[in-house]
Amino acid sequence: MRSPTSTTAKPTPNHTMHRRAFLAASATAAAATAILVSGGAILCPREAWGYETKALAPDTMRSLIRVSRDIYPHDRLADRFYAVAMKAQDEKAAADPALKELYESGMAKLDRLAKAKHEAPYAEVGWEADRVRLLHEIEADPFFQTVRGGLVTGIYNNQEVWPLFGYEGESAAKGGYIDRGFNDIEWL
């Protein structure tokens, strides 16, 4: 298992799925979620990564990754991209007790709402539409706005994500697009 990202700000290379990890993940695939809690860490056998949290309870971290996907759902993005985005917020919380409390109490409130309505904590509520309805109930809260705001850069400014959206990023070092298809559209 490896961290979902390196410790530097630079993006990491793609993590290859090892066959053994894949088989191990398959054994637990019946679980409600692909992310497991183990000690002080969360584990994603399916994607072969793990992450030891810095500030947040692992349960909170796991739930926040579910929240992240529900806020910005992209079915083509693996969980690790949401984990990377939340990892940045966990690291911020490690240096800011008030922020840590905001995440912990915010997630606790969301779990209470989920249990009251669906008899399950947020991350275990089965249908996205039900979870999204819960999020709408708290979307004005600083908790929700902080998580959402962090995701805008946490997800979309991750250079590893860009190719999945067809965005090519830096171009000057490659000579721009003058000879690389700036006007190659053919379907018009």
Add this chain to the structure above:
Amino acid sequence: MVAKFDLNDDSVVVIVGSGAGGGTLGTQLALKGIKTVILEAGGRHNMEDFQNDEWASFAQISWLDPRTTSGSWRVSRDFPGLPAWIVKAVGGSTVHWAGAALRFQPHEFKTRTAYGDVAGANLLDWPITLEELEPWYAKAEDRMGVTRTNGIPGLPGNNNFKVLKAGADKMGYTECHTGNMAINSEPRDGRGSCQQIGFCFQGCKSGAKWSTLIAEIPKGEETGKLEVRANAQVLKIEHDAKGKVTGVVYADKDGAIQRQKARIVAVAGNSIESPRLLLNSASSMFPDGLANSSGQVGRNYMRHMTGSVYGVFEKPVRMYRGTTMAGIIRDEAKNKPDRGFVGGYEMETLSLGLPFMAAFLDPGAWGREFTSALDGYDHMAGMWLVGEDMPQESNRITLHADKKDKYGMPVPNVHFDDHPNDVAMRQHAYRQGMALYESVGATRSFPTPPYPSTHNLGTNRMSEKARDGVVNKWGQTHDVANLFVSDGSQFTTGGAENPTLTIVALALRQADYIAGQMAKNAI
């Protein structure tokens, strides 16, 4: 030989700001042999240091000093501390401008006459006409190397332009081309031609785009008459007992307070900082701020009617490849009041990278409506809609009552409410933009709300009568003969066009006037 002038040299012209107005004026004065000091609040970057990375570049060159906002405009909700997306660096916002260099239309210099009495709008005719400015527009176009002028060919159209053009044809628009751009389509003036890099907003890394940083200031410095001091934030303009300005107080790169004496001061800090500086220079003689006997300093803040439309298509477009503003439709720029509003708007291609698209597509939005739009990122074409907004006295820059920046200078508050004419124009522009993309097969199209203001105008406006505005037809303040305004804050009204060419034309004209007045010892 780069000049170095003494702080006590009271024969220099001091210019506050190095963008389209200040950078051009300073260079032109130096070329005329006039000793000039430009004080620039930001740092100096080489073009090689610019970054093809939206957020990294944003942190590198943007004006991020604290500002506050108020009013009902959506920017105040989405970006309460960032009313404007402009640059703090040598070259000012010419570093990140897209390069569209358009002349005003004749009626845009006389909107009070052309539009009549629009309720709630503080319309006023400019004290100059298009005919008076035409020779200066011609000089500016030649100097900046504007395409489709002076025999310079247009830029080649990129994918985003091709979609726009196909839609323009379907819509029956007749004025659609790759623009009048201050971006070299062939080598000129010691600079190469456009490499279709994209990232025009992040500072051109090839030098094809005109900016005062690379195309003006170095020429001024070569004369030995121009000194540019970077990281020098002007805090106050001082004056003598006769009411003539004597110099400026500024914080230097180390934060130390300095006093540069001057024969003439020209303010060119863009339409938020320029009135902020005049207001902060209040004294017992000028209790409401310098050059503010009319009470108009900071008022009539305009930001252009803006908005964007993106269309998503079945097949890829890759709009981000090549020049950001790759083409224009001008048919809607005319004044046709039967559309339900006065004035007009330009339709110009625009693209954002994925990080900024996520931040600006619909700030605050989330869920599948939002993310499914982003899923179509590489199938998107985009356009920016930019039109004339109504000047309103209540839209204004004021000094915050208690918030101060790191030098103790009150931060500016930017108050803005859309005028009903702005709203009607935006709705029309959204409809036309969406219809255009749908006409060429967009499966989905959506309007995007205004970004933080890039075209900040009007807060020290030009007027024939001293009671109506802050400066005369030369940008000279009505109240203080040796104090000038040299940026877009002089604009009496905003026009529909991107303002840079007009700012440069006014600066070149003002340089002639200042040199003439100095020669006559009038100032």
